[in-house]
C-alpha cells in the first residue's frame with residue numbers, strides 16, 4: 385500500500401479538515417522564536433521533503449527534536465497481570481473544575497489518577513496511563529496519545545484536554561480544541577455518544593447504552609464481544625445514514641469506529657483467569673461506561689495488546705460482509721454518496737492503512753509552524769511505531785520542509 389495522497393496533501397496544506405483551523409499567529413511565532421525553538425522561515429515556499437523515518441531503539445521512540453523538543457516521551461510500563469486500580473489509584477469523583485470527555489476509559493483513568501484528575505493530560509502521561517490501566521502496548525498507547533495530541537492538543541508543550549478547549553492548555557500554534565474536536569479523531573457513528581451534527585458529541589447517552597445492551601442480549605448472550613459490536617456498528621451506521629444529513633463515513637470512520645469497539649473485548653474483561661478470559665460481560669463493561677470506574681476485583685491484561693493486534697481486528701471487521709459499512713458521505717438525508725476506498729484485507733495492509741488514515745489530521749488553512757509541527761509528530765512519533773510494527777512503505781510520504789534554514793532547529 386502506498387502512503388501517498390493524504391499525507392502528501394497534509395504536507396501541502398490541502399486537506400479540508402483541520403486540527404487548528406487558524407494560522408499560527410505572528411504572536412505565537414514570536415513566542416517560539418523567543419524560546420529559541422524556531423528560526424526564520426518562509427512557510428509558503430517550503431518544498432516538501434521525504435519523510436525521514438527513524439528506527440525505534442529497543443522498541444522505543446528516540447528523543448524528540450526541534451519544535452517537539454519540549455515534549456516528554458512515554459516510557460514502557462510494567463505489563464503484568466495485576467489488580468487495577470491499585471492502592472495508589474483510588475476512585476475520586478471529579479471536582480468542580482475537573483473535566484471529562486468522550487472516551488470512557490480516559491475518563492476512568494482520570495477518576496483514578498492514572499492521568500491528571502483535572503482532565504488536562506499530556507502526551508506522555510496519557511500513553512503511560514493507558515499501559516498501566518489497560519495493559520495496551522507501548523506502541524498502541526503512544527499512537528493513540530499522539531493522535532489525541534494532533535487532534536486537539538498543544539504540540540509544543542504536549543498538553544491536551546480530554547474534553548473541549550480549556551484555558552489550562554496553551555494555544556501555542558493555534559487553538560487546542562481538546563479530544564472533542566470533530567474530524568481528526570472524533571467521528572460520527574460512535575457507540576454511546578451522539579454525532580456532532582446533533583450538537584453534543586461528548587456526553588454519554590443512556591438510550592444508546594440501552595440499545596447496546598439489547599444488542600448484547602440478542603447477539604452475544606448478554607456479553608460484549610465482537611459479534612454484537614459488529615451488528616451494533618452496522619445498525620448505528622444505518623441510523624446515521626438515515627438521520628444525519630452530514631454523516632461522514634470515510635477511512636477515519638472505518639478505522640476509529642472499528643478500533644473503539646474492538647477495544648472492549650481486548651481491554652475490559654477481567655483477566656484474572658489468565659490471558660484469555662473470554663468475552664466481557666455486563667459486570668466487566670458497565671462500570672466503565674456508567675460510572676467511569678473499574679469493576680470490583682478487576683485484573684488488567686498481562687500480555688499487551690498493540691498495533692499488530694489492532695490491525696488484525698480491523699481486518700476481522702472489514703471482511704465481515706454481513707456488517708460491511710460502505711464508505712461514503714451524506715449530502716443531505718436520502719443522498720448518501722458512496723466513494724471507493726482501498727480497504728485492507730490482511731494485517732500488514734491494515735497496519736499501514738491505520739497509519740495513513742489516522743496520521744492524516746489535515747492541515748487546511750494552516751501555514752508555518754503549525755503545519756510543520758503536525759508533520760513532525762507524524763515523522764518523529766507515529767511513523768517509527770508503524771515502521772517498527774509493519775515496516776510500512778513510506779517512500780511516497782512527504783512532510784513540510786525543515787531544511788535550507790527555513791525550519792525548526794534540529795527538526
Ligand code: HEM
Pocket residue numbers: 486487488489490510511514518520525528529531532563564569570571572573574575576577640644645647648651652
Ligand atoms: C491515550 C489514549 C486514548 C485516547 C487519546 C483516546 C481518545 C478517544 C477519542 C478521541 C474517542 C472518540 C472517538 C469517537 O468519536 O467515537 C474515544 C472513544 C473511545 N475510546 Fe478512547 N482513547 C484512548 C484510549 C482508549 C483505550 C485504552 C480504550 C480501551 C478500552 C479506549 C476506548 C474507547 C471507547 C470504547 C470509545 C468509544 C466511546 C463511545 O462512543 O461510547 N480508548 N477515545
